[in-house]
Amino acid sequence: MSNLDLSKVSLRPFKLTDADDFLLWAGDDRVTQNLRWKTCGSREEALAFIREVCIPHPWRRSICLHDRSIGFVSVYPWSGDDRCKADIGYALAADYWGHSIATKAVKMAVPQVFKDLPHLLRLQAFTSPENKASQRVLEKAGFLKEGVLRKYTYIKGNIKDSVVFSFLSTDEFPHDDC
Amino acid sequence: MMERDREESVDLAQISFRTLELSDVDDVLVWTSDEKVAKFCSWEPHSSKDQGIDFIQNKASEFLWGKAICLNDRPIGFISMTSATDKSREKSAELGYVLGSKYWSKGIMSHVVKQVMKVAFSEFPHLDRLEALVDVENVGSQKVLEKAGFQREGVLRKYLVRRGKSRDMVIFSVLSTDL
Numbered sequence: 001m002s003n004l005d006l007s008k009v010s011l012r013p014f015k016l017t018d019a020d021d022f023l024l025w026a027g028d029d030r031v032t033q034n035l036r037w038k039t040c041g042s043r044e045e046a047l048a049f050i051r052e053v054c055i056p057h058p059w060r061r062s063i064c065l066h067d068r069s070i071g072f073v074s075v076y077p078w079s080g081d082d083r084c085k086a087d088i089g090y091a092l093a094a095d096y097w098g099h100s101i102a103t104k105a106v107k108m109a110v111p112q113v114f115k116d117l118p119h120l121l122r123l124q125a126f127t128s129p130e131n132k133a134s135q136r137v138l139e140k141a142g143f144l145k146e147g148v149l150r151k152y153t154y155i156k157g158n159i160k161d162s163v164v165f166s167f168l169s170t171d172e173f174p175h176d177d178c
Numbered sequence: 179m180m181e182r183d184r185e186e187s188v189d190l191a192q193i194s195f196r197t198l199e200l201s202d203v204d205d206v207l208v209w210t211s212d213e214k215v216a217k218f219c220s221w222e223p224h225s226s227k228d229q230g231i232d233f234i235q236n237k238a239s240e241f242l243w244g245k246a247i248c249l250n251d252r253p254i255g256f257i258s259m260t261s262a263t264d265k266s267r268e269k270s271a272e273l274g275y276v277l278g279s280k281y282w283s284k285g286i287m288s289h290v291v292k293q294v295m296k297v298a299f300s301e302f303p304h305l306d307r308l309e310a311l312v313d314v315e316n317v318g319s320q321k322v323l324e325k326a327g328f329q330r331e332g333v334l335r336k337y338l339v340r341r342g343k344s345r346d347m348v349i350f351s352v353l354s355t356d357l
Binding site: 036081082084085121122124144146147148149150151152153154155159164166168 | 220265266267268269270306307309329331332333334335336337338339344349351353
């Protein structure tokens with residue numbers, strides 16, 4: 001995959017027809033280990049998850065390569081008085097790691113999110129301290145690391161520290177040299 | 179009158195915690211109507227007794243744990259813990275507190291926070307983390323938490339909007355394993 005063409009990476013809403021591709025990465029523990037998502041176990045589960053969660057979601061996009069789903073980017077806005085902030089999350093099929101695809105996806109998502117969510121001032125992301133690759137995605141996408149929150153998250157039976165990053169509506173987008 | 183009050187030191191042994199009663203409303207209004215106190219809070223200063231009654235009857239019971247801070251059994255402030263709704267945050271609680279301005283700078287609040295930290299982890303053994311968010315400009319409150327043994331973890335930029343303005347907040351935490 002040494003000649004992966006990043007111009008063929010795109011973001012679009014999920015479709016039911018993504019189910020088989022979805023299962024390939026959402027069915028992989030390596031991909032879901034840091035997510036709240038349960039690892040997807042069957043085509044039926046994939047269809048249900050796309051129909052009931054991905055499609056109605058306030059802001060979720062499939063990361064696509066040649067229009068085939070290889071991951072996701074999600075933004076979950078807080079509500080009421082807290083709608084100035086939103087949480088961004090993402091994951092990518094393990095076979096496609098190491099090619100700056102997630103960085104490209106996040107860089108494409110951020111300006112679109114600020115356009116789509118007019119009250120948004122702060123986009124925040126939480127990564128595991130061991131997940132250096134994910135931290136690099138955020139740094140390359142122009143997020144600022146703000147600190148390490150101790151025992152912040154309880155996921156899949158494990159209490160973990162979280163590294164918190166943010167991108168503000170007033171921050172500058174980084175130059176495009178993925 | 180103000181200067182004499184400020185010179186009085188407080189016997190910390192006279193500090194206690196209890197549930198607020200309706201009969202406390204006049205004492206509650208002393209701090210809720212004070213602009214200096216409300217400055218870093220999410221609410222506008224109270225201007226009527228009804229607002230004090232509403233706080234005692236409705237808001238004070240919404241917390242995971244919330245008690246009046248009393249001096250000789252008279253309320254001079256309030257301290258609370260809130261739990262997050264998100265399942266992934268169920269082992270954390272957020273600390274909030276407020277004290278009448280006449281009682282500031284006497285070591286009362288850090289004494290209170292130290293006691294509540296112990297209560298938090300003993301009464302709620304599922305909790306691993308107690309956190310607090312303080313406005314970057316609220317240096318007095320940051321000192322309270324540092325003196326009480328909280329660790330400063332970072333500044334969350336434009337974390338919330340208060341009275342129409344976005345605010346940067348310093349986040350602090352203490353873990354059950356820190357005690």
